[in-house]
Amino acid sequence: MSDKPISELFSNGRKPLLSFEFFPPRDDAAMANLHTNAEALLAAKPDFVTCTYGAGGSTREKTLEVCGILRDKGFSPVMPHLSCVGHSQLELETIAREWYNAGYRNIMALRGDPPRGFSQFRPQPDGFSHAYELVTFLKNRYPDFCLGVAGFPETHPESVSEEADIRHLKAKVDAGACFVTTQLFFDNKYYFDYVERCRKAGITQPILPGLLPVISFKQVQRMCSICKVELPKELAKQLEDAGDDHEAAEQVGIRWAAKQIEGLLKKDVPGIHLYILNKSKAALSQELIRFFADR
Numbered sequence: 001m002s003d004k005p006i007s008e009l010f011s012n013g014r015k016p017l018l019s020f021e022f023f024p025p026r027d028d029a030a031m032a033n034l035h036t037n038a039e040a041l042l043a044a045k046p047d048f049v050t051c052t053y054g055a056g057g058s059t060r061e062k063t064l065e066v067c068g069i070l071r072d073k074g075f076s077p078v079m080p081h082l083s084c085v086g087h088s089q090l091e092l093e094t095i096a097r098e099w100y101n102a103g104y105r106n107i108m109a110l111r112g113d114p115p116r117g118f119s120q121f122r123p124q125p126d127g128f129s130h131a132y133e134l135v136t137f138l139k140n141r142y143p144d145f146c147l148g149v150a151g152f153p154e155t156h157p158e159s160v161s162e163e164a165d166i167r168h169l170k171a172k173v174d175a176g177a178c179f180v181t182t183q184l185f186f187d188n189k190y191y192f193d194y195v196e197r198c199r200k201a202g203i204t205q206p207i208l209p210g211l212l213p214v215i216s217f218k219q220v221q222r223m224c225s226i227c228k229v230e231l232p233k234e235l236a237k238q239l240e241d242a243g244d245d246h247e248a249a250e251q252v253g254i255r256w257a258a259k260q261i262e263g264l265l266k267k268d269v270p271g272i273h274l275y276i277l278n279k280s281k282a283a284l285s286q287e288l289i290r291f292f293a294d295r
């Protein structure tokens with residue numbers, strides 16, 4: 001059976017949507033954890049789930065394996081991510097056909113980051129340099145794919161300017177992307193400003209805010225450095241104060257995410273995308289789940 005396009009979820013008025021992002025585990029122990037946490041996360045009834053592709057050096061073949069596991073557990077729709085890194089057009093066509101034939105109807109279409117050890121993105125000969133090309137390519141071949149694309153409230157680190165980055169996002173939606181999921185951010189003002197700039201530029205598609213429930217100071221410092229997003233002083237202080245107490249740090253992360261969700265939902269956002277990093281504790285905590293209890 002084919003998945004429902006996520007665009008239909010946005011348009012059926014069932015707000016706010018809740019989505020979770022998984023990634024392919026590196027080893028058997030992590031895979032076992034994914035099984036356990038995914039089963040628990042069903043209780044949160046997310047409207048859709050996604051799985052990253054090759055991000056941070058993870059194995060690509062595992063994206064589809066994880067998507068299959070998530071489907072078997074009962075999540076639907078399940079959206080694999082796909083990036084242009086290291087792929088020719090022929091390879092991308094082969095992957096897209098396989099996924100289409102397996103019933104997937106939603107893809108998060110990305111350029112991808114340079115592989116480890118490389119500072120610059122280099123397209124394959126006969127590959128793509130930008131995500132809008134992948135969106136165009138997929139839409140031409142499979143018009144009924146619903147494609148999500150990435151947006152950057154604090155501007156993509158490689159972009160020459162804020163304006164250029166919005167123009168490039170517009171190129172992705174003009175090529176047929178159905179919705180935008182944002183990079184993580186810890187201060188809602190970045191999201192609201194970004195949405196305003198997008199709307200002014202004529203981008204009308206839903207812009208789903210992406211939030212990371214932080215679990216440790218070390219983790220958030222690493223993520224902020226990789227993604228080039230601001231870590232608010234207050235959040236840093238609270239995590240520092242938690243010290244080596246993991247439980248206390250997790251609670252800081254949950255409270256911060258809850259505060260962000262509350263502020264976002266007050267302003268009528270289309271939903272919340274949680275970067276759960278294959279964990280279940282934050283997403284199942286009363287502080288977060290209560291916002292989605294009536295769905």
Ligand SMILES: Cc1cc2nc3c(=O)[nH]c(=O)nc-3n(C[C@H](O)[C@H](O)[C@H](O)COP(=O)(O)OP(=O)(O)OC[C@H]3O[C@@H](n4cnc5c(N)ncnc54)[C@H](O)[C@@H]3O)c2cc1C
Pocket residue numbers: 051052053054055056081082083108109110111112113114129130131132149150151156157158159160164165168172181182183184210
């Ligand atoms: C929700 C989300 C999910 C993600 N999932 C993954 C994943 O699964 N796997 C993974 O590897 N990475 C993932 N990433 C990271 C993403 O691949 C990187 O941030 C990457 O550097 C940019 O990807 P993009 O699709 O936004 O690229 P693009 O839209 O191509 O943008 C990349 C850069 O090029 C610029 N640009 C775009 N078009 C043009 C143009 N025509 N001319 C000049 N400059 C241009 C943009 O402004 C930007 O600076 C994800 C990011 C987000 C926010």
